[in-house]
Amino acid sequence: MRTLGATLERVAPGEVDLALAFREDLTQQHGFVHAGVIAAVVDSACGYAALSLMEPGAAVLSVEFKVQLLAPARGARFLALGRVVRAGRTLTVVAGEVRDDGDEVVALLNGTMMAVRGRPELAD
Amino acid sequence: MRTLGATLERVAPGEVDLALAFREDLTQQHGFVHAGVIAAVVDSACGYAALSLMEPGAAVLSVEFKVQLLAPARGARFLALGRVVRAGRTLTVVAGEVRDDGDEVVALLNGTMMAVRGRPELAD
Amino acid sequence: MRTLGATLERVAPGEVDLALAFREDLTQQHGFVHAGVIAAVVDSACGYAALSLMEPGAAVLSVEFKVQLLAPARGARFLALGRVVRAGRTLTVVAGEVRDDGDEVVALLNGTMMAVRGRPELAD
Amino acid sequence: MRTLGATLERVAPGEVDLALAFREDLTQQHGFVHAGVIAAVVDSACGYAALSLMEPGAAVLSVEFKVQLLAPARGARFLALGRVVRAGRTLTVVAGEVRDDGDEVVALLNGTMMAVRGRPELAD
Numbered sequence: 001m002r003t004l005g006a007t008l009e010r011v012a013p014g015e016v017d018l019a020l021a022f023r024e025d026l027t028q029q030h031g032f033v034h035a036g037v038i039a040a041v042v043d044s045a046c047g048y049a050a051l052s053l054m055e056p057g058a059a060v061l062s063v064e065f066k067v068q069l070l071a072p073a074r075g076a077r078f079l080a081l082g083r084v085v086r087a088g089r090t091l092t093v094v095a096g097e098v099r100d101d102g103d104e105v106v107a108l109l110n111g112t113m114m115a116v117r118g119r120p121e122l123a124d
Numbered sequence: 125m126r127t128l129g130a131t132l133e134r135v136a137p138g139e140v141d142l143a144l145a146f147r148e149d150l151t152q153q154h155g156f157v158h159a160g161v162i163a164a165v166v167d168s169a170c171g172y173a174a175l176s177l178m179e180p181g182a183a184v185l186s187v188e189f190k191v192q193l194l195a196p197a198r199g200a201r202f203l204a205l206g207r208v209v210r211a212g213r214t215l216t217v218v219a220g221e222v223r224d225d226g227d228e229v230v231a232l233l234n235g236t237m238m239a240v241r242g243r244p245e246l247a248d
Numbered sequence: 249m250r251t252l253g254a255t256l257e258r259v260a261p262g263e264v265d266l267a268l269a270f271r272e273d274l275t276q277q278h279g280f281v282h283a284g285v286i287a288a289v290v291d292s293a294c295g296y297a298a299l300s301l302m303e304p305g306a307a308v309l310s311v312e313f314k315v316q317l318l319a320p321a322r323g324a325r326f327l328a329l330g331r332v333v334r335a336g337r338t339l340t341v342v343a344g345e346v347r348d349d350g351d352e353v354v355a356l357l358n359g360t361m362m363a364v365r366g367r368p369e370l371a372d
Numbered sequence: 373m374r375t376l377g378a379t380l381e382r383v384a385p386g387e388v389d390l391a392l393a394f395r396e397d398l399t400q401q402h403g404f405v406h407a408g409v410i411a412a413v414v415d416s417a418c419g420y421a422a423l424s425l426m427e428p429g430a431a432v433l434s435v436e437f438k439v440q441l442l443a444p445a446r447g448a449r450f451l452a453l454g455r456v457v458r459a460g461r462t463l464t465v466v467a468g469e470v471r472d473d474g475d476e477v478v479a480l481l482n483g484t485m486m487a488v489r490g491r492p493e494l495a496d
Contacts, residue, residue, distance in 0.1 A: 035186040036167045040160020044152075062159040063463065064484060066190040066314045066358060066438060068341055070334050085356070086318050090462060091435065091486070093316055093356075108333070108341075110314060110358045112436060112484065114463070187339065188360060190314060190438045190482060192465055194458050209480070210442050214338060215311065215362070217440055217480075232457070232465075234438060234482045236312060236360065238339070276416075283434040284415045288408020292400075310407040314438040 006041050006080075008048075014084035016048040022076045033073035035107075038080075038098050042067070042109045045082030046094035050113040053087045058115045063091070065111030073107070075100035090115055130165050130204075132172075138208035140172040146200045157197035159231075162204075162222050166191070166233045169206030170218035174237040177211045182239045187215070189235030197231070199224035214239055254289050254328075256296075262332035264296040270324045281321035283355075286328075286346050290315070290357045293330030294342035298361040301335045306363045311339070313359030321355070323348035338363055378413050378452070380420075386456035388420040394448045405445035407479075410452075410470050414439070414481045417454030418466035422485040425459045430487045435463070437483030445479070447472035462487055 004026065010017040018041055020026075026037045043065055051060045078098050085093040096109035128150065134141040144150075144157075144165050152158040167189055175184045202222050209217040220233035252274065258265040268274075268281075268289050276282040291313055299308045326346050333341040344357035376398065382389040392398075392405075392413050400406040415437055423432045450470050457465040468481035 030183065034164060034168075035189075036160065036164020039163045039167070039189075039191070040158060043160045043163070044158075059154065061196075062191075062193050064190060064192040064436065065159075065163075066188060067163075067186075068188040068358065068360070069186050070341060072185075086353075093318060095356075105334075108343075108358065110316065110356065112316070188312065192482065192484070194465060210477075217442060219480075229458075232467075232482065234440065234480065236440070278431065282412060282416075283437075284408065284412020287411045287415070287437075287439075288406060291408045291411070292406075307402065309444075310439075310441050312438060312440040313407075313411075314436060315411070315434075316436040317434050320433075 004037060004041060006044065009079065011052060014049055014053050014087065016045050016052060016082045018045045018080045020078045020080065033078065035067070035069055038073050038107045039067045039109070041078070042080040042082065042096040042098050042107060043111065045080040046096045046109060046111055047113055049082035049084050050092040050094055053084055053092070054115050058117050059119065061114050061116055063112040063114050065109050068108045069106070070108065071104060071106045073098070073100065075102065077101045128161060128165060130168065133203065135176060138173055138177050138211065140169050140176060140206045142169045142204045144202045144204065157202065159191070159193055162197055162231045163191045163233070165202070166204040166206065166220040166222050166231060167235065169204040170220045170233060170235055171237055173206035173208050174216040174218055177208055177216070178239050182241050183243065185238050185240055187236040187238050189233050192232045193230070194232065195228060195230045197222070197224065199226065201225045252285060252289060254292065257327065259300060262297055262301050262335070264293050264300060264330045266293045266328045268326045268328065281326065283315070283317055286321055286355045287315045289326070290328040290330065290344040290346050290355060291359065293328040294344045294357060294359055295330070295361060297330035297332050298340040298342055301332055301340070302363050306365050307367065309362050309364055311360040311362050313357050316356045317354070318356065319352060319354045321346070321348065323350065325349045376409060376413060378416065381451065383424060386421055386425050386459070388417050388424060388454045390417045390452045392450045392452065405450065407439070407441055410445055410479045411439045411481070413450070414452040414454065414468040414470050414479060415483065417452040418468045418481060418483055419485055421454035421456050422464040422466055425456055425464070426487050430489050431491065433486050433488055435484040435486050437481050440480045441478070442480065443476060443478045445470070445472065447474065449473045
């Protein structure tokens with residue numbers, strides 16, 4: 001997230017918001033922020049949201065996620081909201097969205113995160 | 125793609141391969157390449173593959189994609205293969221995968237791309 | 249939907265609810281309602297929701313959908329809620345959920361519907 | 373699957389094919405087989421494929437799947453092919469497709485199955 005310049009805006013149990021400032025080098029060929037950058041930020045927000053409900057020492061890995069692009073990601077600043085929909089012992093279902101600075105939803109994420117335990121080299 | 129350092133390896137009608145070299149700043153907290161970076165590269169490979177079958181002047185936008193992470197993205201170099209499964213006039217169905225330098229598949233993408241026409245500011 | 253015995257509970261612009269009564273022959277091997285039946289009902293609810301915002305003569309086809317199963321579909325009656333998230337001229341983004349009779353969400357759907365026009369044999 | 377009239381055509385480790393005969397009552401409003409029925413059959417084929425690689429006593433549940441509809445499901449008979457892409461101890465990644473009697477692919481599935489153990493009431 002450092003490479004993308006994303007910053008942590010808010011953390012609550014099961015909820016994490018990340019902010020991303022527009023940068024020329026994150027755009028695709030049409031001047032919008034690249035779909036993959038949008039996916040990376042909202043996947044991270046959702047991963048942290050899942051982790052916020054796990055016990056210390058657990059790590060979180062993305063199993064899969066789907067991203068739907070609703071509108072071109074234009075604007076100076078984006079907010080990625082990650083939310084836990086259902087936390088299980090092994091799998092956590094997450095939902096996220098990315099809003100532009102006019103508060104329009106530009107992307108949705110729906111995914112599955114997995115808790116990894118007993119592997120200290122992965123501890124978050 | 126320039127920010128990620130991805131390079132074009134191969135282009136054929138409906139098929140585009142991109143290579144990505146491991147870089148410290150693309151990793152997540154466990155030292156693997158971040159799922160979002162993986163998604164960005166394979167989404168790009170699939171977008172270019174879709175574009176390769178469209179007429180000049182058309183542009184391509186991602187409607188949605190799903191990424192499944194099969195194994196941690198460890199290694200020095202990754203290859204993202206983008207393939208057109210079915211090309212329609214408006215929508216193109218794409219499938220992609222990311223292979224590590226041991227040729228193991230670390231991620232799958234299945235998505236939908238949309239052709240945009242008559243908007244010269246978007247022409248690819 | 250007649251084969252499944254689903255009934256229309258509520259229609260509003262962009263919102264359609266379908267009810268499904270438990271039937272022995274819709275269960276999978278463990279006695280829960282089969283994931284595919286759940287998918288069929290919530291896909292239908294979302295398709296009708298998309299159609300409710302289109303002009304007369306248009307038809308709607310599912311382009312793709314993702315279903316996440318949150319809990320086993322146990323119970324005597326299920327409600328499938330289909331909602332339009334964003335209606336475009338060609339593509340409509342939809343979200344749906346299935347609730348059991350204790351109002352627990354047992355499944356989520358996120359999908360893309362397409363309007364088909366000028367093909368009277370398809371008109372809904 | 374009995375309600376849909378699907379029959380088992382082929383079983384090999386990690387591979388299961390199911391056949392579905394066209395029936396009037398499985399169609400949607402345009403006379404094609406309903407997307408949800410298509411999803412149900414290919415989800416079942418993939419679930420059985422996952423189960424074919426698990427030890428006796430294990431059960432399989434669908435965590436999530438995405439279905440992409442490539443062409444209207446017209447024809448007298450359909451074949452749903454379920455394949456294991458990667459089998460893990462807890463999660464199994466599956467891919468499936470549905471072919472019509474002209475061998476055209478009408479739908480793709482990509483999903484995640486979960487093994488459930490130590491719950492004899494679920495044993496498959």
